[in-house]
Amino acid sequence: ALLSRYPVQQFTVVDLGAIRPAVIADLTIAGRTVTFVSAHLLYYGWLRIPRAELPAHVETVHQLQVQQVQT
DSSP, rough: OHHHHHHEEEEEEEEESSSSSSEEEEEEETTEEEHHHHHHOOOOOGGGGGGHHHHHHHHHHHHHHHHHOOO
């Protein structure tokens, strides 16, 4: 969800394969269009990786996040 006191010109929801989708909105602020993006990327907790094993998985999680952003 997105709450804005500024007018929303366009609103899009994008499925990134995470628990929550990304929300993209073009807002009009002071006569200019501003694009706002809210995304909840995969993080270590969603993968159920024990804390002691996190260092070995940092690169994997990073790559998953990069794939989500490039979608």
